[in-house]
Amino acid sequence: DIQMTQYPSTLSASVGDTVTITCRASQAIATSLAWYQQKPGKAPKLLIYKASTLENGVPSRFSGSGSGTEFTLTISSLQPDDFATYSCQQHHILWTFGQGTKVEIK
């Protein structure tokens, strides 16, 4: 099974900051990596797939990069609506999620 390690688990930031979340796969997954945003009591929302492709309607301040085993999600100029939990997911062999990163207000 492919394991996904995501860090940090919590990130404190202010509106306007640029934040980066990292996800590491236990084996190479090419670019089969997705990022989701989830708010309390809500369903996850797909932000990015294939490591760097922005889902329709997702603001361009979200970006993803990486390949193989190391991936990053960057949120530029953090907005109030961006405070949420972000999870990575490999979709290379079946599916596995990272543990999640909570982006909270500093």
Next chain:
Amino acid sequence: EVQLVESGGGLVQPGRSLRLSCTASGFTFDTYAMSWVRQAPGKGLEWISSIRSRAYSGATDYAASVRGRFTISRDDSKRMAYLQMNSLRTEDTAVYFCTRSRSNWPPTGEPFAPWGQGTLVTVSS
């Protein structure tokens, strides 16, 4: 608008069974793979099962944590997906989300979008 609505959650005793349903609308249901993902209270997301479209034999996959106890199925005529959960354990307590492959091609290996709102399953005596 694509919509997924789960139902069937509730309180159940350990060892008992429960069947979750997912009603789909707004897309050609029979061409998409469907999946179930759960989230235990305060925990991360866990993929548990997927079923391909009939064009790909309706092949199923399961996470090790539920294999042999849970069964995923679909009824394309009703635009519904199901998750039959047997021999439930306290650690199966979670919100269960129904979700769809983002694209109907390739038949597997796609991320998930959109998602239903989830249904809570509580396993407790």
